[in-house]
Amino acid sequence: MAATAPQTPDASPHIPVLLGPLMAALATRPGALGGTWIDGTLGAGGYTRALLDAGAAHVIAIDRDPQALAMARAWAPSYGDRLTLVQDRFGTLDAHATGAAGVVLDVGVSSMQLDQDERGFSFQRHGPLDMRMGADGPSAADIVNHATEAQLADILYHYGEERAARRIARAIVTARAISEITTTRQLAEVVEGCLPRAKPGQAHPATRSFQAFRIAVNDELGELARALAAAERVLRPGGVLAVVSFHSLEDRIVKRFLAGAEARTRGNRYAPDIAPEPVRFHDLARGGIAPDAAEVAANPRSRSARLRIAARTDAAPAPPLPDALGVPDLSV
Numbered sequence: 001m002a003a004t005a006p007q008t009p010d011a012s013p014h015i016p017v018l019l020g021p022l023m024a025a026l027a028t029r030p031g032a033l034g035g036t037w038i039d040g041t042l043g044a045g046g047y048t049r050a051l052l053d054a055g056a057a058h059v060i061a062i063d064r065d066p067q068a069l070a071m072a073r074a075w076a077p078s079y080g081d082r083l084t085l086v087q088d089r090f091g092t093l094d095a096h097a098t099g100a101a102g103v104v105l106d107v108g109v110s111s112m113q114l115d116q117d118e119r120g121f122s123f124q125r126h127g128p129l130d131m132r133m134g135a136d137g138p139s140a141a142d143i144v145n146h147a148t149e150a151q152l153a154d155i156l157y158h159y160g161e162e163r164a165a166r167r168i169a170r171a172i173v174t175a176r177a178i179s180e181i182t183t184t185r186q187l188a189e190v191v192e193g194c195l196p197r198a199k200p201g202q203a204h205p206a207t208r209s210f211q212a213f214r215i216a217v218n219d220e221l222g223e224l225a226r227a228l229a230a231a232e233r234v235l236r237p238g239g240v241l242a243v244v245s246f247h248s249l250e251d252r253i254v255k256r257f258l259a260g261a262e263a264r265t266r267g268n269r270y271a272p273d274i275a276p277e278p279v280r281f282h283d284l285a286r287g288g289i290a291p292d293a294a295e296v297a298a299n300p301r302s303r304s305a306r307l308r309i310a311a312r313t314d315a316a317p318a319p320p321l322p323d324a325l326g327v328p329d330l331s332v
């Protein structure tokens, strides 16, 4: 894990995604910024600063990456006690406030993380096979070298939607028997050896495998499911939940969560005596919001992003149901 650094000179600045549509949606809800907001994904601070600049009374900005916190310390003093920085996982975001006015999650990896060789997130860069967003836990190298072949195939299939999961898992096990896989280049070469070369316009063959191991290392889908339940507990009635996701696995979890929180009944029409469930969230943008052509042209990384935004009701929170959200349990 790289040491905490106040700046990341080699990294591209992170361009906040779908921030315009989020702020536009909040502008239509008088009083939305009065109270405490929790930004569960501080990153380079784009969302946190926009909320504070638009008048949010207080923002608790959380990130599991110590580098994100270190960078924020350079500009945080200009917001005085309106900003609180916390190093934590967003799965436990409700430990830091009560009755929050809003929760925002811009999930996934930041440009700074992707662009730093030594973080090991990118097959396009030479670095140690790390991929940890936080400072602890097993690295990608630990998983790649120690998981069973079946576990590797499950990770590749469920977290990378990789159809060649079994072939790649077998190739990893063969390669690591000769020498440990410790670098991004080694893993990319093993994957490249299993798949045809990308045609123009297609993603690099290692894209899905790197996504899969990154999700496994950081338990990203489990964290997202826990964060949604935590947001439900921490938001005040009328409080806003906004989630920006970057691929279908994440978006499906948010979509199912909101659909479950809006469903008025459980069971089916042959079970009429089931009591109606109170609505816990109102979806404010059915189907979600995608970036427009101008945003995609200015920031190609925004291409697959989707913003879902909902308002909390005064119904009691329901117990979390990770299975209902379709989060695969692949602990290794």
Ligand SMILES: C[S@@+](CC[C@H](N)C(=O)[O-])C[C@H]1O[C@@H](n2cnc3c(N)ncnc32)[C@H](O)[C@@H]1O
Pocket (backbone or CB within 6 Å): 014, 015, 016, 017, 040, 041, 042, 043, 044, 045, 046, 047, 048, 062, 063, 064, 065, 068, 088, 089, 090, 091, 106, 107, 108, 109, 110, 111, 133, 223, 224
């Ligand atoms: C896409 S970036 C957020 C960018 C930010 N919205 C901005 O405008 O600069 C995602 C950030 O969330 C952090 N993150 C991802 N999963 C997390 C988790 N479970 N708990 C806390 N932080 C997390 C990452 O470390 C990264 O800094």
